[in-house]
Amino acid sequence: MSPAGAPAALCTPACVTRSAPEIQPVELARRYAALAYEIGIAVTQGDRLADPRALRARARGILAALGIRLDAGPERLTVAGSRPGTLIVANHISWLDVVSLLAVEPVMVLAKREVGGWPVIGTLARRAGSQFIDRDGLRQLPHAVSELASTLRSGRSVLAFPQATTWCSVAGGRFRRATFQAAADAGAPIRPVTIRYHQHGTRSTTAAFLGDETFGASLHRVARARGLAVRVTAHAPLRGSDRRELAAEAQAAVGAYEMPAHV
Incomplete structure (x- = not known):
């Protein structure tokens, strides 16, 4: 959820560095063909894409098409045995974050309204039953909080x-x-999750989607990347009644797993 008045990130496309050589044009064409194939399957599946198994398969297929390796532990994102649903909170680096987490365990996504219109990601998010909110709508915030609580x-x-x-x-x-x-x-319960990207064991900003960059420009940079991998780390669940404490504890858990420059 993106609250009203959220500040613009200080990160811009200038923060992106390339830590590995890019792939050759032939391989890039192959990746785009594989991505188009995955999108085609998603379109033909229609409402069946909402099935968690189908959604996970498409998310994993998109990562594979782009040459991205998914590293995820055995820990589920949802908390087993809990009647209320789990609120999964993660750091946000890229549009690939949604794909990566759906590839681990499909759940409903809370996203800014613009995401619903994006190719590939918007389709996956809508079929997963996502809720789209206006991050600049101050008057809508109490309603959005109430609606999210009801969903949980x-x-x-x-x-x-x-x-x-x-x-x-x-x-x-x-x-x-x-x-x-x-x-x-x-x-x-709240499940903090850390998302990190790396190339050949080195922390990478290649996947970062920053500033006024277009989705197409970001996709093209990701598709050209060699050896890109995403690591998803789920942390111990949190419970409580104080939103300030919960936010601080979740951020501490996620930030404690920042990847060193070399791993």
Whole structure:
């Protein structure tokens, strides 16, 4: 959830550095063909794409088409045995974050309204039953918090990015509190998750989606990247009733797993 008045990120496309040589044109063409194939399957599946197994398969297929390796531990994103759904909160670096987390465990996504119109990502998000919000709509915020709490009470789990915008590193941008209020109201567990990108064992900003960059420009840079991998790390769940404490604890858990320059 992106609260009203969220500040613009200090990260810009200038923060992106290329830590590995790019692939050859022939391989780039192959990747785009594989991506088009995955998109075609997603379109033909229609409402069947909402099935978690189908959604996970398409998300993993998109990562594979772009040559991205997914590193994820055995830990589920949702908290087993909880009647309220799980609020999954992660740092936000790229549009690839949504694809990567759906590839681990499909859940409902809370995203800014613009995402719904994006190719590939918008389709996956809509078919996953995503809720789209206007991050500049101050008067809509209480309603959005109430609606999210109701969704969690119903047993559905929700993925949110409380940094409100994308940053080039795990540590960028503080976690804003609105989503944590919804979890507190619903009595829902919170699962902090760290997302990190690397190339050949070195931390990478290639996937970062920053500033006024277009989706097409970002996609092209990602498609040309050699050896790009995404690591998803789920942390111990949190519970509580104070949104300030929950936001601080979640941010500390996510930030503690910032990848060193070399791994």
